Amino acid sequence: TPAAGRIEFDNVTFGFPGAETPVINSASFVAEPGKTTAIIGSTGAGKTVLLNLMLRLYDPQQGSVTIDGAPVDKLTRAQLAESISLVPQRPYLFGGTIATNLRFGRTDASDDELWEALRVAQGEDFVREKELGLDEPVSQGGTNVSGGQRQRLSIARALVAKPLVYLFDDSFSALDVATDARLRAALPDATEGATTIIVAQRVSTITEADQILVMEGGEIVGRGTHDELLTDNEVYQEIVRS
Ligand code: DCP
Ligand code: MG
Numbered sequence: 516t517p518a519a520g521r522i523e524f525d526n527v528t529f530g531f532p533g534a535e536t537p538v539i540n541s542a543s544f545v546a547e548p549g550k551t552t553a554i555i556g557s558t559g560a561g562k563t564v565l566l567n568l569m570l571r572l573y574d575p576q577q578g579s580v581t582i583d584g585a586p587v588d589k590l591t592r593a594q595l596a597e598s599i600s601l602v603p604q605r606p607y608l609f610g611g612t613i614a615t616n617l618r619f620g621r622t623d624a625s626d627d628e629l630w631e632a633l634r635v636a637q638g639e640d641f642v643r644e645k646e647l648g649l650d651e652p653v654s655q656g657g658t659n660v661s662g663g664q665r666q667r668l669s670i671a672r673a674l675v676a677k678p679l680v681y682l683f684d685d686s687f688s689a690l691d692v693a694t695d696a697r698l699r700a701a702l703p704d705a706t707e708g709a710t711t712i713i714v715a716q717r718v719s720t721i722t723e724a725d726q727i728l729v730m731e732g733g734e735i736v737g738r739g740t741h742d743e744l745l746t747d748n749e750v751y752q753e754i755v756r757s
Contacts, residue, residue: 518583520598520679520710522546522569527578529568538564539575540733546726548679551703551711553721555754556730562714563604565730566682570595582680596620600678602686604714606669608657613642614649616657616668620676632674635701637694638667663689670698680710688716695720718755729754 523545530537539561546552554562567573568580571587580587582598600620608616617629629649633639641664645651657665666689673681687695699720702711715721722741729737729744729751737748744751 518598518679519548521548521583522680522710522712523579523581523584524565524568525579525581527568527575527580529564529573529575529577531573536733537576538733539568541578542733542735543578544726544728544735544738546680546710546712548710549708550725551713551721551723553724553727554712554714554730555716555718555721555727555751557754560730561733562730563684566601566684566712566714569680569682570599570601598678599680599682600673600676601682602669602673602684604684604686606657606665606686608653608655608660608665608668610653610655612647612650612652613645613668616653617649617672617675619672620678624675628675629671632671632705633667635674635698635705636667636671637690637698637701638664638671641667666690674705678709681706681712683711683713685714685716687713687720692717692719699723727751 529539
């Protein structure tokens with residue numbers, strides 16, 4: 516079968532060297548192509564570490580992470596980067612221009628593709644306002660760009676790369692609710708067919724997800740749709756109330 520971007524965690528346990536308790540404890544789930552998997556849970560629950568395990572920033576002590584059946588530890592980080600685009604919790608911009616930053620994952624992208632990605636990422640307006648548009652200089656670390664703009668450029672960069680798998684680590688919580696809603700309305704078309712994994716803080720960001728994983732203390736303590744979890748998961752109910 517052709518590469519599709521199906522991610523499977525099978526009984527994955529990971530702890531940082533020297534730490535007594537694991538940060539991820541016996542995690543099993545499947546994230547399917549064409550579907551959105553959301554991850555929610557309190558700070559320190561292990562959401563970022565879970566995403567980083569897919570990119571092999573760390574390797575688990577137990578269990579396996581596979582993409583389309585292939586163990587990720589048989590792939591190099593460069594190979595993984597071709598299949599998976601991560602929008603990190605703290606996005607990073609390189610010294611260059613807006614265009615060079617957006618083309619980081621795919622250097623042959625046309626200007627039209629960059630504008631389309633910016634439109635979806637809700638970054639089109641602020642780039643159009645720049646005197647040089649796509650050629651506007653960006654300083655190393657993106658210090659001449661606001662935090663929200665950096666976030667949107669980082670989302671647009673992932674869209675330009677057209678990966679099999681998108682990982683959004685808390686990419687929408689810094690956006691105001693209306694912008695978050697517009698972005699999520701545009702996202703399904705832009706990411707069609709891909710595996711989308713969204714770490715979120717706001718429940719409103721993920722109510723439409725095909726599958727929601729609830730994390731607490733490194734464990735997946737609930738899974739289901741929004742309606743299912745509202746009915747039967749106390750941790751999720753608590754998150755909704757807070
Ligand atoms: N941790 C660690 N060393 C690191 C990164 C994390 O010891 N280099 C610990 C801190 C937490 C746990 O791992 O106890 C999980 O960290 P995560 O970053 O995965 O937590 P979240 O992403 O869920 O939290 P947040 O919502 O604050 O981003
Ligand atoms: Mg995190």
